[in-house]
Amino acid sequence: MNLSLPDLLPAYAEIFLLIMACVVLVVDLFLDDSRRYITYALSLATLAGCAFFTAGISGTPSPTYTFNSMFVSDVMANVLKMLTYIAVATGMVYSRSYMVERGLLRGEYFSLSLFATLGMMVMISANNFLTLYIGLELLSLCLYAMVALSRDSAQATEAAMKYFVLGALASGLLLYGMSMIYGATGSLEMTTISRTLETANPNHTVLVFGLVFIVAGLAFKLGVVPFHMWIPDVYQGAPSAITLFIATAPKLAAFAMAMRLLVNGLIPLAIDWQQMLVLLAVLSMALGNLAAIAQTNIKRMLAYSTIAHMGFMLLGLASGVVDGNWLSAADAYSAAMFYSIVYVITSLAGFGSVLLLSRAGFEAENIDDYRGLNQRSPWFAFILMLTMFSLAGLPPTVGFYAKLSVLQAAVSAGQVWLAVVAVLFSLIGAFYYLRIIKLMYFDDPVDTAAIAPSIDMSVLLSVNGLALLLLGIMPQQLMQLCFVAIKSL
Amino acid sequence: MNIEKIVFLGFAAIMLFAALRVITSRNPVHSALFLVLSFFTAAAIWMLLRAEFLAIVLVLVYVGAVMVLFLFVVMMLDINLDRLREGFWSYLPLGATIALLMILEMVLVLGGRYFRLQSVPVPADPGASYSNTRELGRLLYTDYVYPFELAAVVLLVAIIAAIALTMRKRKDTKYQNPAKQVSVRRADRVRLVSMPSEKKD
Numbered sequence: 001m002n003l004s005l006p007d008l009l010p011a012y013a014e015i016f017l018l019i020m021a022c023v024v025l026v027v028d029l030f031l032d033d034s035r036r037y038i039t040y041a042l043s044l045a046t047l048a049g050c051a052f053f054t055a056g057i058s059g060t061p062s063p064t065y066t067f068n069s070m071f072v073s074d075v076m077a078n079v080l081k082m083l084t085y086i087a088v089a090t091g092m093v094y095s096r097s098y099m100v101e102r103g104l105l106r107g108e109y110f111s112l113s114l115f116a117t118l119g120m121m122v123m124i125s126a127n128n129f130l131t132l133y134i135g136l137e138l139l140s141l142c143l144y145a146m147v148a149l150s151r152d153s154a155q156a157t158e159a160a161m162k163y164f165v166l167g168a169l170a171s172g173l174l175l176y177g178m179s180m181i182y183g184a185t186g187s188l189e190m191t192t193i194s195r196t197l198e199t200a201n202p203n204h205t206v207l208v209f210g211l212v213f214i215v216a217g218l219a220f221k222l223g224v225v226p227f228h229m230w231i232p233d234v235y236q237g238a239p240s241a242i243t244l245f246i247a248t249a250p251k252l253a254a255f256a257m258a259m260r261l262l263v264n265g266l267i268p269l270a271i272d273w274q275q276m277l278v279l280l281a282v283l284s285m286a287l288g289n290l291a292a293i294a295q296t297n298i299k300r301m302l303a304y305s306t307i308a309h310m311g312f313m314l315l316g317l318a319s320g321v322v323d324g325n326w327l328s329a330a331d332a333y334s335a336a337m338f339y340s341i342v343y344v345i346t347s348l349a350g351f352g353s354v355l356l357l358s359r360a361g362f363e364a365e366n367i368d369d370y371r372g373l374n375q376r377s378p379w380f381a382f383i384l385m386l387t388m389f390s391l392a393g394l395p396p397t398v399g400f401y402a403k404l405s406v407l408q409a410a411v412s413a414g415q416v417w418l419a420v421v422a423v424l425f426s427l428i429g430a431f432y433y434l435r436i437i438k439l440m441y442f443d444d445p446v447d448t449a450a451i452a453p454s455i456d457m458s459v460l461l462s463v464n465g466l467a468l469l470l471l472g473i474m475p476q477q478l479m480q481l482c483f484v485a486i487k488s489l
Numbered sequence: 490m491n492i493e494k495i496v497f498l499g500f501a502a503i504m505l506f507a508a509l510r511v512i513t514s515r516n517p518v519h520s521a522l523f524l525v526l527s528f529f530t531a532a533a534i535w536m537l538l539r540a541e542f543l544a545i546v547l548v549l550v551y552v553g554a555v556m557v558l559f560l561f562v563v564m565m566l567d568i569n570l571d572r573l574r575e576g577f578w579s580y581l582p583l584g585a586t587i588a589l590l591m592i593l594e595m596v597l598v599l600g601g602r603y604f605r606l607q608s609v610p611v612p613a614d615p616g617a618s619y620s621n622t623r624e625l626g627r628l629l630y631t632d633y634v635y636p637f638e639l640a641a642v643v644l645l646v647a648i649i650a651a652i653a654l655t656m657r658k659r660k661d662t663k664y665q666n667p668a669k670q671v672s673v674r675r676a677d678r679v680r681l682v683s684m685p686s687e688k689k690d
Contacts, residue, residue, distance in 0.1 A: 006634070018642065025649065067635035108653035115646050122639060134639045138646060145650030183604060206603045209595075 007066040010073035013053040013081065014121050020046035021114035028107025036105055043092060043110040047085045047117070054081050061488060065127060069189055072127040075488035076259065076337070079481060080124045080252050087249040087344055088117050093460050094352045095241030097453070101360040104149055104239060112149075113245065116142035120253035126260055129178045129188040136174075136221070139253060140167050143246055147238040159237025166220070166230045174217025180210025181266070190265035197268040208272050214261060215276045221254045222310045225283040232291075235303035240358060240365075243299055244351035247306060248344045255340040258317060263333060264489060270321035277318035282421055284311025289429035298367050301432060302350055305391060306343075308429055313339045315422055316406040319413035332409035334482040341478065342390070342402040342471070349387040349464045356380060356453050356461060364447075370436055372445030380451060380458075381440045383465030390468045392433035393426055398471035398478075405479065497537055504530040515570060517563045525556045542622040 008015065024046065028039045055078075057064075063074035092113065099105035119142060122135030144167065148160035182188055184206040185196040196202065220227040235243050262273055288308025295301035316336030320329035357364030357373075364370070374381040390399030403426060410419040453461070471478060507527035514520045528551045535544040629637050 004631075011635075022645075068632045070633075070635050106653070108649060111649060112646070112653070115642065115649075118642065128636075130633075130636045131639065134636050134643060138639065138643050141643060141646050141650060145646075145653060148654055151654060203603050205598060209598050 006068065007064075010057055010064045010066050011071055011125075012057070013050040014118060014125075016053055017046060017050050017114060017118050017121065020049065021111055021118065024114060025107065025111040028110070031107070033105075036100075036107075039107055039110050040092070040096060040105075043114060044089055046114060047089045050117075050121075051082060051085045054078050054085075058082075063488065069191070070128040070131045071125050073125060074485075076256070076485035077125045079485045080256050080337075081121055083341055083344065084117060084120050084124070084249045084252050087252065087348060088113060088245070090348050090352075090460060090464065091241070091245050091248060093456055094244060094348075094355050097457065098239075098241045098355045098358055101358075102150065102239065104241075106149075109146070109149060112142045112146050116146070116245075117249070120249055120256075123253045123260075124256040126257075127190050127264070129182065129190070129265075132257060132260060133171075133175060133178065135253075136257065137171065139250060140171065143250065146242045146245065147234060149242065150239045153237075153239075155237040156239060159234045162237075163230050163234045170217050170220030170227065173213045173220070177210045177213025177215075177217060180206055180213065184210065190260060193265045194267055197266070207269060211266065211269055211272055212276070214266075215273055215280075218254075218258055218261060219280050221257065222251075222314070223307055224280045224310050224314060225287045225307060228284065228287070228307045231307055232300050232303040235306070236297055236300045236365075240299065240351065240354050240363065244348070244355065247302070247347050247351055251306075251310070251340055251344055251347075255313070255337065259333065259337075259489070262317065263320070263329075267321070267326070270326070271324070274318045274321065277314045278415070278418060281311045281314040281318060282418070284308060284314070285422060285425040289425045292429065292432050295432075296367055297365050298354060298370070298436075299365055301367065302347065302354075305429070305432075306347070308425065309339075309343050309391075312403065312406060312422060312426070313343065315418060316409050319410045319415055319418075322413045328409070328412055330483060330486045332413065334479070334486040335405035335409040337482040337486060338475075338479055339402040339406050341482070342398050345464065345471075346387055346390045346399060346468060349383065349461065349468065350391065352457075352461045352464060353380065353384045353387065356451065356457070357447075359449065362447075362449075367436060367439060369447050371439045371443040371447075373440040375445055376448070377451045379462070383461060384440065385437050386465045386468050388433040388436050390472070392430040394430070396472045397468045398475055399468070400472060401475040401479070493537065497534065500530045500533050500537070504534070517568050517570070518560065521556060521560045521563050525552050528552050528556065540621055542625055 020042070024039055024042050027042060028036075031038055057073060058075070058078040060073075061075065063072050065072050092110075095109075096105065099109060116139050119135050119137075119139030122138065123132055126132035126135055144160055144164045147163055148157055150156045178188075181193060184202045185193045185200075187193050187196060197207070216227065220230075223231040235247065238246065262270075266273065284307050288304045288306070288311060292301050292304035292308065295304060313336050316332050316339055320326060320332040322328065354364055357369060370384075373384065386397055390397035393399045393403040403422075407419045407422060410416075410422065504527050507523045507530065510523040511520045511527065514523060528547060532544040532547040532552075535541075535547065
């Protein structure tokens with residue numbers, strides 16, 4: 001028996017992250033609260049190191065497979081991983097003072113965040129049902145624990161419990177669907193499944209049966225109607241810093257999961273899963289946008305807005321294959337990818353502002369807390385205005401181009417009615433984003449405490465907000481990057 | 490009907506009975522013990538399938554370690570079953586209808602047509618010297634090393650999460666510090682006071 005070592009080069013970032021997460025875990029044991037900044041710096045340095053390794057391998061244009069084809073490294077994986085590092089690191093910077101004030105800035109927050117990042121990277125690079133599933137479990141397990149991290153809050157514990165029970169159920173559904181696909185095709189590897197589906201023509205009934213369960217599991221992880229129940233409760237119940245974490249980077253991983261499962265693995269079944277996605281998309285846009293209007297809690301409002309946005313993103317995924325040919329598929333999928341990236345950047349700024357206004361003993365959760373923000377801090381009111389414009393999809397922010405490219409994809413796929421529905425619901429959705437802007441600029445402040453963020457947070461939040469504007473003025477580079485990434489699949 | 494089939498049917502019947510008793514038994518300790526029985530019969534069925542390593546691991550890990558631990562926990566906890574079963578009868582009609590519908594639909598779709606014995610070929614007899622354990626070990630450390638390591642990371646995260654969520658430092662406990670006790674010097678404990686031996690007049 002000869003043992004050959006797998007090619008480790010494409011997975012250097014994952015290996016580095018795993019080692020460093022263990023180092024952070026151990027180092028933190030020797031630190032007391034006053035020296036916690038060492039853990040914080042070490043975590044940020046870890047993410048920077050991962051970025052270095054990922055950048056090192058991003059030169060290769062064709063996909064590289066390793067670990068017996070269970071791991072794939074392609075342009076899409078590298079782009080999404082880079083953005084994941086940025087999102088996680090930005091979230092850590094935003095969260096620091098919030099967590100310190102609530103006594104939550106313990107070593108576990110950092111080690112669990114890093115392990116969750118590892119889970120996302122595994123999902124992004126998965127080329128096998130097995131690795132995809134384990135990556136998903138790694139991510140979910142960290143998230144359940146992070147929601148419950150504030151142990152004495154009944155709301156957080158309840159949210160964690162709901163998330164855990166529903167998440168376990170969804171994982172079960174996903175696994176059942178995967179087992180059906182495995183039964184029909186005899187393989188767990190996505191590329192092999194795709195090839196088998198095209199050549200061997202296995203039983204269609206079993207495939208669609210499995211597909212239903214896979215799409216259900218996927219819909220839960222994305223949080224689209226009718227698998228959205230957990231999103232508002234978890235977003236509201238979790239500490240705001242954890243909500244920010246859940247709402248940002250894992251969405252990139254969920255998008256990657258959808259791409260790997262549906263496009264890499266099951267693209268010959270596109271005609272079946274596209275119908276399902278259309279249904280999910282329309283329901284999500286309707287419920288998300290209508291329910292968000294009634295919310296008075298900003299975290300809950302942003303939760304419903306997430307549901308609506310994920311529905312919009314699915315629209316792009318659902319317009320790839322038209323009448324069995326996928327000539328325009330790359331356009332549609334890159335529009336969906338662009339949309340998810342823009343959503344993540346925007347919601348980083350959105351939840352960042354929730355953390356900005358919160359202070360010790362006070363949670364800026366109600367939309368009334370945003371009244372008169374312009375009088376308290378004109379600059380941050382401007383940043384939040386850009387964020388809300390981007391979420392609503394108004395020019396000149398980047399949210400406009402995200403919506404536009406998805407709509408273009410839907411129209412060129414011949415789904416004009418779908419595009420009309422999407423525009424109508426976005427119009428309804430614009431109401432509650434603009435309401436925040438109205439409260440900020442035209443009302444008198446209720447809460448008059450001074451806003452004094454730390455220097456790193458105020459700089460980063462400003463950069464984040466201005467990035468929305470800058471990307472809105474010249475979105476070509478990012479769009480081109482998404483297109484290249486999808487082309488490389 | 491050969492002897493193998495009879496043994497299989499016997500084990501299958503025991504397993505189903507035990508699994509049913511796990512959820513119907515009123516006493517949680519009995520439930521746990523029935524779960525042990527069903528694991529044990531599952532191990533026997535795996536033995537029939539010549540998966541001897543899995544069978545042994547199931548007995549060692551699940552029956553030997555996990556279930557014994559679980560039994561202790563169940564005995565420690567004071568579980569009020571009546572409160573757990575509250576609302577059982579009011580939820581039953583809806584739950585049972587949905588479950589039955591789902592089973593019916595799944596049977597209609599799958600119905601044993603696609604996964605019957607003919608469509609899955611019987612693997613060739615690997616011979617007496619074939620070692621299941623060896624093959625599993627070889628696969629785990631070569632082809633499946635990536636998911637195998639990741640599964641270990643999942644377990645590590647489970648430990649971290651469990652400790653993070655349950656460990657509390659109590660401030661009111663009085664600790665002894667042996668190092669301090671040993672390194673104590675006379676000067677820390679005894680103070681010599683010089684006093685006059687007799688009262689002066």
